[in-house]
Amino acid sequence: MIDLAMHMMDIVQNSIRAGAKKIGIDFIENNDEATLLFRVTDDGSGMNEESLEKLHDPFYTTRTTRRVGLGVPFLKMTCEQTGGYLKVQSEEGKGTFIEAAFRTDNPDCLPLGDIAGYLTLLLRANADIHFRFTYNLDELDFTLDSEELNEQGIELQHAEMLSMVKQFIRENLQLLYRDRSPVSYLC
Amino acid sequence: MNQISEIKTLADLKKKQEEVRARITLRDRAESPDSLVQVKVAMATCGIASGAKEVMEYFVEELDKRCIDAVVTQTGCMGYCFAEPTVEVTLPGKEPVVFGNVDPEKADEIIECYIKDGELVDGIIPQNYNTI
Numbered sequence: 203m204i205d206l207a208m209h210m211m212d213i214v215q216n217s218i219r220a221g222a223k224k225i226g227i228d229f230i231e232n233n234d235e236a237t238l239l240f241r242v243t244d245d246g247s248g249m250n251e252e253s254l255e256k257l258h259d260p261f262y263t264t265r266t267t268r269r270v271g272l273g274v275p276f277l278k279m280t281c282e283q284t285g286g287y288l289k290v291q292s293e294e295g296k297g298t299f300i301e302a303a304f305r306t307d308n309p310d311c312l313p314l315g316d317i318a319g320y321l322t323l324l325l326r327a328n329a330d331i332h333f334r335f336t337y338n339l340d341e342l343d344f345t346l347d348s349e350e351l352n353e354q355g356i357e358l359q360h361a362e363m364l365s366m367v368k369q370f371i372r373e374n375l376q377l378l379y380r381d382r383s384p385v386s387y388l389c
Numbered sequence: 390m391n392q393i394s395e396i397k398t399l400a401d402l403k404k405k406q407e408e409v410r411a412r413i414t415l416r417d418r419a420e421s422p423d424s425l426v427q428v429k430v431a432m433a434t435c436g437i438a439s440g441a442k443e444v445m446e447y448f449v450e451e452l453d454k455r456c457i458d459a460v461v462t463q464t465g466c467m468g469y470c471f472a473e474p475t476v477e478v479t480l481p482g483k484e485p486v487v488f489g490n491v492d493p494e495k496a497d498e499i500i501e502c503y504i505k506d507g508e509l510v511d512g513i514i515p516q517n518y519n520t521i
Contacts, residue, residue, distance in 0.1 A: 203434070212434050215432055215433060219465055267468030268468050272435075323442065323446065323449070327445075327462045357406065360409055361450050361453035364450075366402060366405045366409075373397060377397075
């Protein structure tokens with residue numbers, strides 16, 4: 203895991219495996235406070251208290267194919283090493299909310315990585331899931347809603363359109379990034 | 390620095406879609422997914438960390454370029470973390486085959502030899518073979 207986009211894919215994959223039909227992905231960057239919040243909200247199967255307690259344990263997994271589960275512990279490590287935190291709330295049958303907070307004035311803060319690339323793959327491979335992605339930097343924000351794309355008749359099944367959507371996300375994010383404070387280590 | 394950007398709004402995106410639609414006469418996609426080639430890329434922590442994204446992007450783009458009707462999806466870890474990125478390919482009417490240590494170069498070989506011609510290539514993880 204060398205960037206935050208990888209973590210995004212990893213955590214969202216957990217939501218998909220929990221049978222979520224609606225997944226919200228939010229990045230909230232604040233220049234004055236030098237923080238970045240990364241949130242994933244889903245309506246999947248959720249976890250009971252026992253699973254929730256064991257979630258941060260790398261040797262806990264619900265899988266039978268292997269005996270370790272490193273996704274969440276890795277995310278916890280990457281946010282805590284910047285002075286941030288990881289918070290998980292979950293209710294069985296309702297869904298899960300996960301929030302990772304990063305301090306962007308800490309040099310250990312990971313780069314964002316190819317968010318646009320991962321996001322388009324998620325949209326393309328999971329056409330039946332409603333994704334809502336937002337990136338917020340102070341007053342600026344960018345939203346991508348998979349239902350909105352459908353309404354506009356945009357078909358990700360065309361490989362050509364896939365790269366257009368990727369470019370659309372990338373350009374809009376780059377526009378936002380221009381307002382990033384110079385003391386931030388995010389890139 | 391002054392890169393010409395074309396796609397800033399949803400309206401731009403919609404325009405592009407119309408252009409694409411006008412240019413390409415849609416290939417008739419087979420109705421049932423059973424008659425399509427299915428490619429599943431393992432996208433769990435282990436896969437992501439080993440570069441599964443590049444492999445998945447390669448499959449999506451190349452299968453389309455080479456006019457092969459296929460469904461490319463992501464799946465969780467199949468338990469072969471030592472051989473990530475792993476890809477499961479199911480040809481119509483055949484048993485799924487799992488390939489390990491796939492990079493774009495290997496993916497090219499899989500498309501050309503296995504998907505197109507049905508020839509097995511190196512790197513198969515014996516998952517569900519039956520003894521005779």
